Amino acid sequence: xxxxxxxxxxxxxxxxxxFVISALLILGGVAGLFIFGGFNLGIDFTGGxxxxxxxxxxxxxxxxxxxxxELSMDVYSFGGAGDEVVIRNKTxxxxxxxxxxxxxxxxxxxxxxxxxxxxQVENFPVELLPFFEEQFLLNKDVxxxxxxxxxxxLALNTIELDALISDIETLVEGATRVRLTDTLxxxxxxxxxxxxxxxxxxxNSVEEYARELLPLLGEEDAPKLATALSSARNFSGVSTMRLxxxxxxxxxxxxxxxxxxEGVSALDGxxxxxxxxxxxxxxxxKVGEELGxxxxxxxxxxxxxxxxxxxxxxxxxxALGAIAALAHDVMVTLGIFVLLGKEINLSIIAALLTLIxxxxxxxxxxxxxxxxxxxxxxxxxxxxxINRAVNETLSRTxxxxxxxxxxxxxxxxxxxxxxxxxxxxxxxxxxxxxxxxIFIASPFLIGWYKMRGKETVKQGGTPG
Numbered sequence: 001x002x003x004x005x006x007x008x009x010x011x012x013x014x015x016x017x018x019f020v021i022s023a024l025l026i027l028g029g030v031a032g033l034f035i036f037g038g039f040n041l042g043i044d045f046t047g048g049x050x051x052x053x054x055x056x057x058x059x060x061x062x063x064x065x066x067x068x069x070e071l072s073m074d075v076y077s078f079g080g081a082g083d084e085v086v087i088r089n090k091t092x093x094x095x096x097x098x099x100x101x102x103x104x105x106x107x108x109x110x111x112x113x114x115x116x117x118x119x120q121v122e123n124f125p126v127e128l129l130p131f132f133e134e135q136f137l138l139n140k141d142v143x144x145x146x147x148x149x150x151x152x153x154l155a156l157n158t159i160e161l162d163a164l165i166s167d168i169e170t171l172v173e174g175a176t177r178v179r180l181t182d183t184l185x186x187x188x189x190x191x192x193x194x195x196x197x198x199x200x201x202x203x204n205s206v207e208e209y210a211r212e213l214l215p216l217l218g219e220e221d222a223p224k225l226a227t228a229l230s231s232a233r234n235f236s237g238v239s240t241m242r243l244x245x246x247x248x249x250x251x252x253x254x255x256x257x258x259x260x261x262e263g264v265s266a267l268d269g270x271x272x273x274x275x276x277x278x279x280x281x282x283x284x285x286k287v288g289e290e291l292g293x294x295x296x297x298x299x300x301x302x303x304x305x306x307x308x309x310x311x312x313x314x315x316x317x318x319a320l321g322a323i324a325a326l327a328h329d330v331m332v333t334l335g336i337f338v339l340l341g342k343e344i345n346l347s348i349i350a351a352l353l354t355l356i357x358x359x360x361x362x363x364x365x366x367x368x369x370x371x372x373x374x375x376x377x378x379x380x381x382x383x384x385x386i387n388r389a390v391n392e393t394l395s396r397t398x399x400x401x402x403x404x405x406x407x408x409x410x411x412x413x414x415x416x417x418x419x420x421x422x423x424x425x426x427x428x429x430x431x432x433x434x435x436x437x438i439f440i441a442s443p444f445l446i447g448w449y450k451m452r453g454k455e456t457v458k459q460g461g462t463p464g
Contacts, residue, residue, distance in 0.1 A: 007394055011438060012387040012446060018439035022328055029335015036338060042345030043088055043283050045295075049176045050281040051087045055188055056201070056243040056274050058082040063187060070183045073176075083242075084278075089176045095169040098124070102168075103161050111157045118156070177280065188274025191246040198270045200250055201243045203278070206230040216270070221254075221263035228257035244272045295349040299330070302356060314367055321444035322363050325436040329359050332432045333425060347422045355429025358404070362397060362437040369393050370442065382449055386442050394438075401434040 033039070043050055059077055067087065068075045074088040101121050105112075112118055159167070190199075198212055209226035217225060232253055233242060244250055250272060254264050303323055310319035330352055337344060369389040377385055408430060411423035 007391045011390050015443035025332045032338035039344045042343045044346040049089045052279045054276045055083045056245050099165040099168045184275050190271050190273045192271040200270050201273045216266045217263040221259045224257045225254050228253050317448045321441045325441035328436050329432045333428050351422050351425035359433030363441045366393050405430045
């Protein structure tokens with residue numbers, strides 16, 4: 001199947017226009033970096049907390065606004081049922097600010113002598129106060145800090161700023177978990193909750209449910225309800241897993257499962273939570289830095305490997321053209337993400353590496369046709385040869401890129417918010433990669449050989 005047959009577009013003749021367009025796109029991204037203060041890095045690179053939560057019923061836009069306002073965190077929903085959200089908190093900025101304020105107080109006012117001195121620090125986050133025990137060890141200049149069930153010690157009078165930032169980030173993460181649970185509990189209160197009761201919306205297997213229900217229901221009823229609960233929650237797949245709405249639903253479920261009347265009455269010792277924290281991912285600042293460095297190394301190593309491969313397969317000039325096109329693709333895609341205010345995380349880096357491979361494949365096809373035409377059309381100029389090669393592969397380029405674009409756009413519009421940015425990066429990459437294979441990689445050869453005084457390929461001649 002072919003869309004274009006016997007085309008003769010003057011693609012090489014429009015290369016200067018293409019170069020100007022590319023330069024404007026890249027400069028626009030660079031300008032965006034200055035305007036917005038750099039890339040919008042995700043917690044993969046900055047450090048922070050990512051929490052995935054499932055609710056017993058769908059979350060509306062007003063609920064998301066409440067969570068966002070109460071927590072001052074990034075919140076977005078995903079999943080077809082609209083009952084799942086991801087909440088993210090970048091700890092980098094708040095930790096840096098608090099650590100800097102503590103450091104400035106120490107340098108300007110003096111050493112900390114009591115817990116009250118710590119409270120004099122400017123802009124001290126109120127939500128962190130419960131995590132600071134009022135115990136200051138004067139002989140060691142150490143403040144004991146309680147974060148959850150763990151104690152940490154901050155040598156406030158001697159610790160360096162970088163180490164202080166790292167320790168404060170740990171405290172912010174602990175505070176985030178507590179604030180998150182409290183806020184969600186107010187938004188979706190549990191049904192029949194009391195301390196010590198069994199949560200029937202916990203992530204339990206049949207065996208775990210049966211073991212925990214045994215003291216309440218007995219040996220005969222516990223396995224029945226455990227099996228019914230597991231079936232109702234449907235743990236066979238996350239996409240269909242749900243939470244029980246209330247205890248009335250549980251009692252009806254128990255009755256249908258054959259649980260005795262005494263067992264149903266005993267369910268007063270249980271409750272159903274209005275939400276379930278399915279996963280909590282904490283990324284420290286050092287890990288974030290390592291991930292950022294690894295991402296850069298991955299891109300550099302990929303480009304270096306491609307440079308060697310194409311130099312051996314074709315010529316060094318072809319390798320430079322391909323690398324120029326790939327660098328163009330990455331810079332333009334990142335620039336568009338900066339202008340759109342999109343977050344840069346590991347999934348976006350994965351998308352960039354994917355589009356590097358995709359774009360290179362398209363470029364190699366064009367280069368291979370250029371190499372064949374150079375052998376067949378030795379009396380033609382290099383401009384004519386390259387222009388003809390691009391036209392001959394144009395139909396293939398449009399078909400492959402078009403079909404790929406249909407898939408990635410489907411993911412953008414219908415794939416949900418979790419993979420939206422990843423799919424958007426791929427979609428932009430497919431468009432930019434196709435454009436660069438036609439207007440950047442091949443025309444680059446013209447400029448290279450013209451610079452070396454070998455723009456024309458004559459009979460028996462091969463540009464070197």
